[in-house]
Every structure is written in structure tokens, then in C-alpha cells.
Amino acid sequence: MMQETMGLIISNEQIADATYRMEIKASITEAMTPGQFVNIKVKEHLLRRPISIASIEEDAFVIVYRIVGDGTRILSEMKKGEMIDLFGPLGNGYPIHEEQKDVLLLGGGIGVPPLYEVAKRYRALGKTVYVALGFDRKGSVFFEREFRKLGCQVVVATMDGSYGTKGTVLDAVEKAKIDVDFVYSCGPMAMLKAIEARYQKGYTSFEARMACGIGACMACVCKDREDGKLYHRICKEGPVFAIGKVGFA
Numbered sequence: 001m002m003q004e005t006m007g008l009i010i011s012n013e014q015i016a017d018a019t020y021r022m023e024i025k026a027s028i029t030e031a032m033t034p035g036q037f038v039n040i041k042v043k044e045h046l047l048r049r050p051i052s053i054a055s056i057e058e059d060a061f062v063i064v065y066r067i068v069g070d071g072t073r074i075l076s077e078m079k080k081g082e083m084i085d086l087f088g089p090l091g092n093g094y095p096i097h098e099e100q101k102d103v104l105l106l107g108g109g110i111g112v113p114p115l116y117e118v119a120k121r122y123r124a125l126g127k128t129v130y131v132a133l134g135f136d137r138k139g140s141v142f143f144e145r146e147f148r149k150l151g152c153q154v155v156v157a158t159m160d161g162s163y164g165t166k167g168t169v170l171d172a173v174e175k176a177k178i179d180v181d182f183v184y185s186c187g188p189m190a191m192l193k194a195i196e197a198r199y200q201k202g203y204t205s206f207e208a209r210m211a212c213g214i215g216a217c218m219a220c221v222c223k224d225r226e227d228g229k230l231y232h233r234i235c236k237e238g239p240v241f242a243i244g245k246v247g248f249a
């Protein structure tokens with residue numbers, strides 16, 4: 001059940017260029033599933049920011065965010081011991097398929113974090129987890145070691161070729177000859193489009209398209225791919241949808 005609550009900041013540290021990891025102690029972790037998000041009120045800013053949940057612990061959770069404006073800059077300056085106003089967990093996350101023997105997780109930039117909890121769940125079930133992470137350049141890379149520590153097979157791509165394979169996550173998958181057809185993805189729209197053109201099974205998170213995050217602004221509305229009259233709000237019915245469910249137009 002979603003609710004408004006106050007969380008206690010346990011840590012808040014920079015892990016890559018303009019990218020921060022914050023751990024928050026809160027009472028709402030029990031209700032969280034991988035791929036969901038929380039809406040965070042940042043001090044004097046009235047607008048809440050939807051930020052995806054990267055890792056769920058017993059009484060704490062982790063978010064990873066990029067500084068994109070004033071709200072996230074203020075968030076990056078908050079210190080251990082401060083309280084933070086949370087609303088969540090929100091949205092529908094990634095279902096876990098116990099019958100799969102292996103899965104491939106495809107994350108681009110700030111779309112990487114929600115896949116971390118998915119990897120944790122599959123590794124806890126003893127499954128083989130392949131992970132392809134895509135970033136702009138070497139300085140933006142994060143979580144490669146964290147996924148390896150879980151026992152995942154990890155490949156990295158950067159657009160400028162300064163680290164790992166030059167190109168996209170799909171280039172890295174091809175180079176490593178990873179032949180798994182059940183995928184979980186999250187990242188920029190161009191990346192998701194390329195993934196949905198190639199894979200038929202699995203899930204995509206469209207969280208990059210969210211604005212208010214609570215179903216009020218309609219900025220995130222998208223068409224169902226089969227029923228042209230049916231619309232979905234990414235923040236309410238999503239952000240995770242089965243591959244092929246939602247149109248890109």
C-alpha cells in the first residue's frame with residue numbers, strides 16, 4: 001500500500017558523473033517490488049520527483065538519481081541523518097518469472113537502477129543473470145561492480161567507446177554473443193524501441209516518460225499497441241509493461 005511517510009537518510013554519495021546513490025531507512029519497504037518508484041518531496045520544492053527504487057532491504061531502500069535540475073541538485077546536497085518526505089511505493093513493477101532459467105537485463109544510463117533489484121531476485125532463485133549496461137562515457141558508468149558482486153555476467157557499452165564496447169547495449173550483447181530471449185529493460189526511449197524491435201518476451205520500464213508520477217498530469221499517457229482507443233498512464237498502469245504492450249508514437 002502506498003503512503004506518505006518520512007524516511008531517514010542513511011547515506012548519500014556520488015557514484016558517477018552527476019549521479020548519486022542514496023540509502024533511506026523507511027517503513028514502506030515491505031510493500032515494494034522491483035521496478036516501482038517513490039515520489040520524493042525535495043525540501044522547499046513543491047513538486048515531487050518520481051525516482052525509481054534500485055534496491056530493497058528489510059527496513060531501508062536505495063535510490064540512484066542524476067542531477068537534472070534544482071530539485072535533484074538539492075537532493076544531492078542532503079546529508080546523512082536528515083529526514084526526507086516520501087510517497088510510495090508507486091506504479092507496477094517487474095514480475096519475476098521463476099520458470100525462467102536465465103534472463104537478460106538491459107539498462108541505459110539512469111534506467112540501470114531498477115534492474116538491480118530484479119537481478120537480486122533472480123540470483124536469489126539461483127538463475128543465470130546476464131546484464132548489459134549502457135552509458136554515454138566512462139565517467140557515467142555505475143553499478144558494474146555491484147551486479148558482478150551478485151554473480152551476474154556483466155557487459156558494458158559506452159556511446160563514445162571510452163569504456164567497454166563502443167555503441168549501445170545491444171552492440172555489447174552481440175559482441176558477447178549473449179543468447180537469451182527473456183529480457184528486462186529500462187532506459188531512454190530510443191534504446192527501448194531498439195530492444196522491442198529485437199526481443200518479443202519480457203518487460204520494459206518506460207519511467208523516463210514520467211512527470212508528476214501520481215496519475216494527475218496526463219503527460220505520460222501512451223497508446224496501447226493493439227487497441228488504438230486504449231490509453232495507459234506510464235506512472236499508474238506502468239512504468240513496467242510487457243514487451244509489445246505500449247506504442248512508441
Ligand code: FES
Nearest residue numbers: 211212213218235
Ligand atoms: Fe503525470 Fe503520469 S506522470 S499522469
